[in-house]
Amino acid sequence: MDLTKKKCKPCEGGVSALGQKEIEELKKHIGSDWKVIDNNKIFKEFSFVNYLHTIDFVNKVAELAEKEGHHPVMHVYYGRIEVELWTHAIDGLSENDFILAAKIDQL
Numbered sequence: 001m002d003l004t005k006k007k008c009k010p011c012e013g014g015v016s017a018l019g020q021k022e023i024e025e026l027k028k029h030i031g032s033d034w035k036v037i038d039n040n041k042i043f044k045e046f047s048f049v050n051y052l053h054t055i056d057f058v059n060k061v062a063e064l065a066e067k068e069g070h071h072p073v074m075h076v077y078y079g080r081i082e083v084e085l086w087t088h089a090i091d092g093l094s095e096n097d098f099i100l101a102a103k104i105d106q107l
């Protein structure tokens with residue numbers, strides 16, 4: 001399954017968050033350095049040589065997030081960024097989170 005070929009679908013609640021089995025299956029299709037936190041979020045840290053490279057990556061993620069209509073939480077530091085993904089409307093993980101993670105990995 002190539003998640004980068006999929007598009008995030010609008011989620012306004014009313015559906016269940018992914019279960020552990022579904023999360024484990026989708027995790028196989030993103031970079032192994034993404035961490036699952038409490039079966040509720042996925043997290044990855046990216047490192048850069050300086051602040052300008054960090055901000056350039058933040059801007060690329062922001063542009064991608066706008067295109068997909070699914071937005072991560074990003075913690076920005078001098079030479080690194082932490083990205084957290086979860087679907088706020090269901091307070092858990094959806095396929096959208098894994099689609100966006102796969103696309104972020106391509107940046």
